[in-house]
Amino acid sequence: MKADLSPRMKTCLYGLMCVLLVPFVFPTWWMVTSSVKPISDIFAFPPQLVPQNYDWTTYTKVFELQPFVQQYWNSAYIAAVVTIGTMIVSSMAGYAFARIRFPFANTIFMIVLLGLLIPSEVTIVPLFQMFLQAGMVNTHWPLILVPIFGAPSVFSTFVMRQFFVTLPTELEEAARVDGLGRFKIFRKIALPLAKPALASVAIFTFLHSWNLFLEPIVFLSSAEKFTLPQALTQYTDAYGGPMWNIQLAAATLTALPVLIVFIIAQKQFVEGLAHTGLKG
Amino acid sequence: MAEVTLSNVRKSYGAVDIIHGVDLEIRDGEFVVLVGPSGCGKSTLLRMVAGLETITGGDIKIGGRVVNDLDPKDRDIAMVFQNYALYPHMTVATNMGFSLEHRGTSKAEITERVKWAADILGLSHLLDRYPRQLSGGQRQRVAMGRAIVRDPQVFLFDEPLSNLDAKLRVVMRGEIKGLHQKLKTTTVYVTHDQVEAMTMADKIVVLSGGKVEQIGAPLDLYDRPANQFVAGFIGSPAMNFLSGTITPQGFAAPGIVLPLPDATLGSLQRKAIYGIRPEHFVLDDEGVPAEIVLVEPMGSETQVTMKLGETLVTGVFRERVSLSPGATIRVRPDLASIHIFAAEGGQRLN
Incomplete structure (x- = not known):
C-alpha cells in the first residue's frame, strides 16, 4: 500500500534526497569529468564541475602506459572464475549444512563461520608462505583459490544455507518419492529454486573479486599479471606522483562494467541485499 | 494395487x-x-x-x-x-x-x-x-x-x-x-x-x-x-457423556436418573459414563425433564443445549419445535442407542 505524503513531507523528502545525492553521486561525477580534464583544471579554484577544456588523450595514455587490456582481461576472468567457483562451492556447502544431517553439523558450521571474523590482513602472510612453497606466487591461483575456499566463500555459504533452510522439506520428500537421490534433489529441485540467493552470491562475489586490492599487491609482481585495482596505482610519473587525469580515466574504465551491471541488474542487486540482510 | x-x-x-x-x-x-x-x-x-x-x-x-x-x-x-x-x-x-x-x-x-x-x-x-x-x-x-x-x-x-x-x-x-x-x-x-x-x-x-x-x-x-x-x-456434534453410577433403578447421574439400555447392567453397580448422541434424544411427555439453555435453529434441524440434571448436554431435533431458553421440556433417551463406558479406562460395557 502506498502512503500518500503531504506536499510538505514530499518537499522535505526530496530535499533530503538532494542532500544525500552529493556524497553518493559527486565522487563518480568528479572521477568521470576529471578524467578528461588537463591536470591544472582538476586543481583549479573555484573547482570546475563541468570541464572547460577536454583532453581525451588521457584514455589513449591509459593503454599506452600499461598493458591495460591484459589487466582488464585478468580482472574479468579471475572475477568470473571466482564467481562461478564460489557459486558451486557455497551452494553445495550451504545445502549440506541446511539439509543433510551429519554429526556436529551445527558445530562445524559455527567453526566455518568463524572464518568471517578473521581479517584478511591477518592471514595474508601465512597464505603468502603457503603459495610461495607451492610455487604459485606471481600467478593468479591465489586470487582464485583464496576467495573460492576462504572467507569470502564462507559468507556465500551462509547466504545459501539460510536460503535452503527456508525451502519446504515437502518438496524434497516429494522428489524422494518421485525417485530422486540426494544429488539430483539438489540439482533438479533445490538449486533451480535458489536462483535469487545465487544471484545475490554472484553479485557480491563478482564485486568482491573485481575490487580486490590487498591480495593482488601481495601475490603479483609483474605488470602483465596485475588486476585493475592494482594497475590503477601504477599510473605515476617519474617521481612517483600520481598522474591524476590518466589514473581517473583508468578508474572510470575500471568502474564502467560494474556500473553497467548494476544498472542492468538493479532489481536483483536490491533483492540480493534484502536476501543477505546486509545494509548498503 | x-x-x-x-x-x-x-x-x-x-x-x-x-x-x-x-x-x-x-x-x-x-x-x-x-x-x-x-x-x-x-x-x-x-x-x-x-x-x-x-x-x-x-x-x-x-x-x-x-x-x-x-x-x-x-x-x-x-x-x-x-x-x-x-x-x-x-x-x-x-x-x-x-x-x-x-x-x-x-x-x-x-x-x-x-x-x-x-x-x-x-x-x-x-x-x-x-x-x-x-x-x-x-x-x-x-x-x-x-x-x-x-x-x-x-x-x-x-x-x-x-x-x-x-x-x-x-x-x-x-x-x-x-x-x-x-x-x-x-x-x-x-x-x-x-x-x-x-x-x-x-x-x-x-x-x-x-x-x-x-x-x-x-x-x-x-x-x-x-x-x-x-x-x-466420531460424530458431530459430539456424543454427550454423563458421569454417574449404574444402579438397579437406572443410571444415577448428578440430579437425574436415566434409563439403562439393558436391565442386566443394573447388577454391575459401578461408576460409569453414560453416552448418548445428540440425535438420540426423543421429545416425549413421559421422558425426563431438561431445562433449555440455548436454542440454535439450523434449518434442517434444531440444536438445543439443555441441562439434564446438573449436566449440560446437546440434543438435535429434526422436527420443527418451538423452544425457548429457560423452558423445561421432557426428553427420552433412545435406549437402543445408548453407550455405557467404564469410568476408569473408558472401555465399552454394553
Missing part, C-alpha cells in the same frame, strides 16, 4: 515412544483413513509407510514385500502432501511427468500418461501453467495427477484438504472418492477431520497417543464405539 500390512510397527525418538506397536491390515483396493487428534501419530505412521521416516521396530509390507529398509522410490507408492509440494519452477505437465522422467519412461509414454491423468482430473487446459498460476483446488488436482500418473500400488494422502476452504473441501472430497472408485488403488488417507473420515473411508483407523483405539467401517465406529475416546471423536 496391493495390500499393505503393518505388524507391531513402532517409532521412538530417543527414549520417547511415538508409535506404540501398530497392527493394521489394508486389503487390496481398500480406502483406509487414519484419523485422530493432532499429535496422535497418524502422519508419522503414513510417513513410515512412505519411507520418509524410519521405523524403530516391526514390519511394513506392501504387496507382500517387506519394505522396512527400502527408499520411498522403491516402494511403488505415490504421496499427496498437505501443502501439495508441487515443484514451483516446473509447469503442471512437467510436475506430473517428473517421476516418470526419472524412471526412464519414454517421452511419448510420459506425454500419453500425463494426458490421461489430466483428462481424468480436468487439468488438460492447465498443463502449461506454473503452480503459482493455479487456485488451491487446481493445485490439489495437480498433486493428485502427479500421484496417479505413475500408476503406483498405493496412494498415500497426508491431510490433502486441510489448506482448502470448507466448500472446496467438500468438492475435492468427492473427487478423491470418485478417483478411488475409478482406479481402485489401495489408498491410505490421513485426516484429523472425522467428517472426511466418515464420508470417504471403507475402513477407519482411530489413533490416539500413538495407539490404535479402534479399526472398523465408518458406521460400525459410529454405532458401536469401542471406548469413550472413539465415541467422543
Whole structure:
C-alpha cells in the first residue's frame, strides 16, 4: 500500500534526497569529468564541475602506459572464475549444512563461520608462505583459490544455507518419492529454486573479486599479471606522483562494467541485499 | 494395487515412544483413513509407510514385500502432501511427468500418461501453467495427477484438504472418492477431520497417543464405539457423556436418573459414563425433564443445549419445535442407542 505524503513531507523528502545525492553521486561525477580534464583544471579554484577544456588523450595514455587490456582481461576472468567457483562451492556447502544431517553439523558450521571474523590482513602472510612453497606466487591461483575456499566463500555459504533452510522439506520428500537421490534433489529441485540467493552470491562475489586490492599487491609482481585495482596505482610519473587525469580515466574504465551491471541488474542487486540482510 | 500390512510397527525418538506397536491390515483396493487428534501419530505412521521416516521396530509390507529398509522410490507408492509440494519452477505437465522422467519412461509414454491423468482430473487446459498460476483446488488436482500418473500400488494422502476452504473441501472430497472408485488403488488417507473420515473411508483407523483405539467401517465406529475416546471423536456434534453410577433403578447421574439400555447392567453397580448422541434424544411427555439453555435453529434441524440434571448436554431435533431458553421440556433417551463406558479406562460395557 502506498502512503500518500503531504506536499510538505514530499518537499522535505526530496530535499533530503538532494542532500544525500552529493556524497553518493559527486565522487563518480568528479572521477568521470576529471578524467578528461588537463591536470591544472582538476586543481583549479573555484573547482570546475563541468570541464572547460577536454583532453581525451588521457584514455589513449591509459593503454599506452600499461598493458591495460591484459589487466582488464585478468580482472574479468579471475572475477568470473571466482564467481562461478564460489557459486558451486557455497551452494553445495550451504545445502549440506541446511539439509543433510551429519554429526556436529551445527558445530562445524559455527567453526566455518568463524572464518568471517578473521581479517584478511591477518592471514595474508601465512597464505603468502603457503603459495610461495607451492610455487604459485606471481600467478593468479591465489586470487582464485583464496576467495573460492576462504572467507569470502564462507559468507556465500551462509547466504545459501539460510536460503535452503527456508525451502519446504515437502518438496524434497516429494522428489524422494518421485525417485530422486540426494544429488539430483539438489540439482533438479533445490538449486533451480535458489536462483535469487545465487544471484545475490554472484553479485557480491563478482564485486568482491573485481575490487580486490590487498591480495593482488601481495601475490603479483609483474605488470602483465596485475588486476585493475592494482594497475590503477601504477599510473605515476617519474617521481612517483600520481598522474591524476590518466589514473581517473583508468578508474572510470575500471568502474564502467560494474556500473553497467548494476544498472542492468538493479532489481536483483536490491533483492540480493534484502536476501543477505546486509545494509548498503 | 496391493495390500499393505503393518505388524507391531513402532517409532521412538530417543527414549520417547511415538508409535506404540501398530497392527493394521489394508486389503487390496481398500480406502483406509487414519484419523485422530493432532499429535496422535497418524502422519508419522503414513510417513513410515512412505519411507520418509524410519521405523524403530516391526514390519511394513506392501504387496507382500517387506519394505522396512527400502527408499520411498522403491516402494511403488505415490504421496499427496498437505501443502501439495508441487515443484514451483516446473509447469503442471512437467510436475506430473517428473517421476516418470526419472524412471526412464519414454517421452511419448510420459506425454500419453500425463494426458490421461489430466483428462481424468480436468487439468488438460492447465498443463502449461506454473503452480503459482493455479487456485488451491487446481493445485490439489495437480498433486493428485502427479500421484496417479505413475500408476503406483498405493496412494498415500497426508491431510490433502486441510489448506482448502470448507466448500472446496467438500468438492475435492468427492473427487478423491470418485478417483478411488475409478482406479481402485489401495489408498491410505490421513485426516484429523472425522467428517472426511466418515464420508470417504471403507475402513477407519482411530489413533490416539500413538495407539490404535479402534479399526472398523465408518458406521460400525459410529454405532458401536469401542471406548469413550472413539465415541467422543466420531460424530458431530459430539456424543454427550454423563458421569454417574449404574444402579438397579437406572443410571444415577448428578440430579437425574436415566434409563439403562439393558436391565442386566443394573447388577454391575459401578461408576460409569453414560453416552448418548445428540440425535438420540426423543421429545416425549413421559421422558425426563431438561431445562433449555440455548436454542440454535439450523434449518434442517434444531440444536438445543439443555441441562439434564446438573449436566449440560446437546440434543438435535429434526422436527420443527418451538423452544425457548429457560423452558423445561421432557426428553427420552433412545435406549437402543445408548453407550455405557467404564469410568476408569473408558472401555465399552454394553
